[in-house]
Amino acid sequence: MRTAFFIDGYNLFYGLLANTPYKWLDLPALLTHITTIENPKSETAEIYYFSSPVKPELASRGTQSKEAQDSYIRALKANHVTVTLGRHTLEPAQAPRFVDKSTRPSRQDKVDIWKLEEKETDVNLAVSMYRLLSKQQALHTEDQIQQVVLVSADTDIGPALRAIKEDFPNVVIGVILPHREGIKRGAPGTLKNQANWMRTVVKDVELEAHQFPDRIPTHKKPIFKPKYW
Numbered sequence: 001m002r003t004a005f006f007i008d009g010y011n012l013f014y015g016l017l018a019n020t021p022y023k024w025l026d027l028p029a030l031l032t033h034i035t036t037i038e039n040p041k042s043e044t045a046e047i048y049y050f051s052s053p054v055k056p057e058l059a060s061r062g063t064q065s066k067e068a069q070d071s072y073i074r075a076l077k078a079n080h081v082t083v084t085l086g087r088h089t090l091e092p093a094q095a096p097r098f099v100d101k102s103t104r105p106s107r108q109d110k111v112d113i114w115k116l117e118e119k120e121t122d123v124n125l126a127v128s129m130y131r132l133l134s135k136q137q138a139l140h141t142e143d144q145i146q147q148v149v150l151v152s153a154d155t156d157i158g159p160a161l162r163a164i165k166e167d168f169p170n171v172v173i174g175v176i177l178p179h180r181e182g183i184k185r186g187a188p189g190t191l192k193n194q195a196n197w198m199r200t201v202v203k204d205v206e207l208e209a210h211q212f213p214d215r216i217p218t219h220k221k222p223i224f225k226p227k228y229w
Contacts, residue, residue: 001039001041001042001043001044001146001172002043002143002144002145002146002147003035003042003043003044003045003145003146003147003149003174004030004045004047004129004132004145004147004148004149005027005044005046005048005124005148005149005151006048006049006050006128006129006148006149006150006151006152007027007047007048007050007151007152008050008051008121008122008125008150008151008152008154008157008178009047009049009050009052009121010050010051010121011108011151011152011153011154011178012151012152012178012192013051014177014179015178015180016105016178016180016202016205016207017178020164020180020204020207021229022034022207022208022211023068023229024072024075024077024211024212024214024225024229025207025210025211025212026126026210026211026212026227027047027049027076027081028044028047028079028080028081029210030046030206030207030210031149031151031176032044033175033206033209034176034199034202034206035147035149038174038197038199039147039172042064042147046082046132046145047080047081047082048081048082048084048125048128048129049073049076049081049083049084050083050084050086050121050124050125050128050180051073051083051084051085051086051121052085052086052121053065053068053069054069059207061072064226066215068088068226068229069229070163070228071223071224071225071226072169072226073085074218074225075212078122078216078218078223079212082126084124084125086124087122092111092112092113094110094111094112094113095110095111095113096109096110096111097109097110097111097119107187110165111113112182122154122156122157124161125150125152125157125160126157126159126160128158129148129164130160130163130199132145132148133136133145133164133167133168133171134147142221145171145173146171146172147169147171147174148164148172148173148174148175149173149174149176150173150174150175150176151175151176151178152175152177152178152191153177153178153179153185153188153191155188155190155191157191157200158188158190158191158193158194159193161173161175161194162194164194165194172196172197173194173195174195174196174197174198174199175192175195175198175199176196176198176199176202177189177191177198177200178202179200179201179202179203180201180202180204181201181202181203181204182203185200189201193205198221205227210224212225213225
């Protein structure tokens with residue numbers, strides 16, 4: 001079963017990898033492992049990764065965070081992952097002042113903030129998923145993608161999955177939620193209702209077992225795992 005993966009990098013990082021020692025994640029190996037458990041006939045054909053560049057001025061480690069992300073993206077590309085980058089916008093805005101958890105926000109009590117938003121990632125992912133399947137119709141059956149797997153818990157992708165389910169009923173839809181074990185989170189119905197199968201947790205032992213080597217050779221400069229990771 002030829003399988004294409006579509007990964008929301010931002011969702012993956014903050015849902016599964018932040019504050020862990022597993023950020024140097026070998027995504028192709030991990031995803032192949034998970035889908036093989038779901039269906040031993042699964043065959044990884046294509047992997048698409050969507051994210052946005054880090055803004056060093058807002059990152060916890062400044063330019064180090066940007067350099068680490070750049071290294072990881074190089075590692076993904078070296079392992080045949082197609083990477084599409086969106087963008088971040090940073091604009092002045094206002095938001096209700098936080099007093100405490102028992103005090104409701106008030107529109108009459110606002111403070112000035114910097115508003116950081118990730119742009120285009122969801123749209124790029126959804127459009128790419130649908131376009132890939134649309135183009136498959138011109139291929140021989142044995143060359144077509146038979147399964148798409150979304151790696152995200154973002155409910156904004158729900159309408160895209162629904163459209164795929166309606167327009168390509170023979171394509172299997174899988175969803176891997178980037179949730180770590182030990183943290184209770186619900187499975188979004190918007191995604192679950194469209195999926196043929198869903199993996200709700202990725203175990204720490206799986207993350208540990210599927211890491212890139214510290215040094216990845218390439219035709220140019222080798223890629224090294226960031227030291228603080």
